[in-house]
Amino acid sequence: MRARRGITLVEVMLAGAIAALLTFAFMEGLALSARISRENSELLAAEGYAWDTAWKWLNKRDEDLNGSATWQYYPDASGTAVLSNECPVVWRDSPLEAARCYVRVRGEALSRGAETVSAKRIEVDVEWGAQGDRRRLNDLGAGTARSFHVPIAVYKGLIDRGE
8 A cells, every 4th residue: 555645744833843943043133134234323423523523623723722741621521411403313212212422532742753743632422222221432531341442533723713
């Protein structure tokens, strides 16, 4: 007697289980991809905002900036809040989760061969994210935020560029 041809219930269940596992793995990959994309978007937005801020400070008058060799924070070490229209990607409505921007300036003497040139070093940091999961570009900000170690710094010479 010949066996009947066809698919058994065990084969159908096994194929269903394999399809479910593959679907689950694909969905996990999509979720991971979305999270990485959001994190990269926030990092790029924060870095762009920091460079814009550095450019604004580079265009300030020389006498308005700190000339001493010790760092001076503007307006102070607590930084300033990032507004929603300035950088909406990292902006949060909650005061506990508000994005902050830190700017510090100090005078430096730079050597160019035999001559020494006086300049101001301007450093900018941006901190953002949910409470308990804060991130920042570099280590200027306060707190325990995770740092990406992206230094944003420019040097301003004595010649003013104007505003």
